[in-house]
Amino acid sequence: RVCTTFRRILSTDTIWRRRCREEYGVCENLRKLEITGVSCRDVYAKLLHRYRHILGLWQPDIGPYGGLLNVVVDGLFIIGWMYLPPHDPHVDDPMRFKPLFRIHLMERKCATVECMYGHKGPHNGHIQIVKKDEFSTKCNQTDHHRMSGGRQEEFRTWLREEWGRTLEDIFHEHMQELILMKFIYTSQYDNCLTYRRIYLPPSSPEDLIQPGLFKGTYGSHGLEIVMLSFHGKKAKGTKITGDPNIPAGQQTVEIDLAHPLQLPDIETLRDFSELSRIVLEVQEQVRREEQEREQRQEEEEHSQQAASQPASPLGGEGAEGEETAAGAEGRTQDKAPASQPFVLPMGVISRNEDYPRTCRVCFYGTGLIAGHGFTSPERTPGVFVLFDDDRFGFIWLELKSFSLYSRIKVSFQNAQAPSREAFDEMLKNIQSLAT
Ligand SMILES: [Zn+2]
Structure with missing residues (x-):
């Protein structure tokens, strides 16, 4: 609808290749694509641009349990990686991760969404972008999540992956209960999940x-x-x-x-009561300071109401300045x-x-x-x-x-x-x- 020159530019695939690389970091050999008849323009428009809103960090809505998902461009795929903490209590071990879904262009028409859950390989899935910071995934073939050994086998496998052990290894009865509860609760969500965007601080x-x-x-x-x-x-x-x-x-x-x-x-320090005494003393001090602050605020409000208008912003400014000074002082000590x-x-x-x-x-x-x-x-x-x-x-x-x-x-x-x-x-x- 613009002009022939613009149309020609739009069909120049090297331009699209550069957009894929510069905007989404796709460094993959895009020539591989030519074999399948998919152009860089297709990759850009139907995969990268189409799903750009789901890239980033997300928290799944699994009741109280939550989680951490990172959606990234990986080669010619968009992959949703679920990050799991290492096995308890090895807190210094690296995070574990597994793919939950992937999106790619298998043919020219449109991108394919595949669910990666379970142990039977990728299968048909669906993604819906609900609003700007929310999307949901759906699995269309949950039979791929089932195991031949039934729920028993699914639980044992989940336990091994999630906790790195068997139920018999966990002597603590309360812990066994919590683990079983988590399995039952989270497995209700294996066909459909909603994610909310989170940011790093x-x-x-x-x-x-x-x-x-x-x-x-x-x-x-x-x-x-x-x-x-x-x-x-x-x-x-x-x-x-x-x-x-x-x-x-x-x-x-x-x-x-x-x-x-x-x-x-x-x-x-080995004496718990001594540490307890120190902490409770500070707690008391914090409480007193809070009370004083509230009192000051009340008094200020009263005086502000009483005083003429130009006086009020000055009062507010003074109080704020005081706070920042205290904060700076606190930090010098910490350093x-x-x-x-x-x-x-x-x-x-x-x-x-x-x-x-x-x-x-x-x-x-x-x-x-x-x-x-x-x-x-x-x-x-x-x-x-x-x-x-x-x-x-x-x-x-x-x-x-x-x-x-x-x-x-x-x-x-x-x-x-x-x-x-x-x-x-x-x-x-x-x-x-x-x-
Ligand atoms: Zn599935």
Whole structure:
């Protein structure tokens, strides 16, 4: 509809080849295509451009369990990789991944979607882009997921893949129950899944460590995926995978960067009651500061109402300036390079005995605990322990347990947040959808 020159340009395949490479990083030998009669223009228009909205990082909606999916361009395929934590409790082991679906151009007409679930190879599937940040997959041949040995064999295989062991190996009765529950619950979703977009946290030079995704130990729930992000004087750990107690999307730990904790010497640290005393003291202090802040705010509001209009913005500005100063001060303290010996107090349970024995800095924090089904959730006091750039821990005071977190060292593609606002919005959304 434009002109003959433009039409000629559109049918020049080398131009399309360059677009495929520059926009989507397809470096594959595109000549292979010629054999099948598919042009680079087809690949660009019918595969890459058509499915560009599903590239990136996603969280499947599997009730409380969540998960992590990365959709990437891989050669002449678009592949959805599901990332799974390593086997419990080996938190430093690399992530495992398996393909859930793939899309490719087998012929000129349109792209083919294949479900990769199960052990019988790729089969017919379907993808629907619901809205900008949501899509769903559907399997049209779920008989490919079934095993000849029936549910028993499916469960045993799932257990071996997910947990790296047999049910007899797991002596803990409560853990057996949780595992069986997860199998029954998640297998309802094998024919249809909805995904919501998630972003990696934006980073800034002032951050304590690089934000990102971590694997963490969660007692009998096994290893879970947690996202660490920084928000001024606070750091948040948000669950990307979850469990029936604290579902995916909820904020599992919150770190108060304005309140560093001075740990006692190693001998005193072994005494749980001593650590407990230190933490509860800080908790009390935080409470007092919050009350004072609220009081100040109330007083300011009163005086603002009383004062003439030009005075009010000044008041607000002053209070904000004060806060940033305190935050900056807190961070200078954190950056102190000193490392100190660390040991878990007696009676604190850890899934992993080989946690680091030195740490850089500790902060007061709170951890979310709840009953089964996310009943009566409560933020309880705890200790955030920074070990190094890639590992941190959290001591849950009330549970007398310890979680160890280790960085997920995978470079996920198309996962950066377009802005800090978009990231904050995403966090709020996955939290509200969690219950
Ligand atoms: Zn399938």
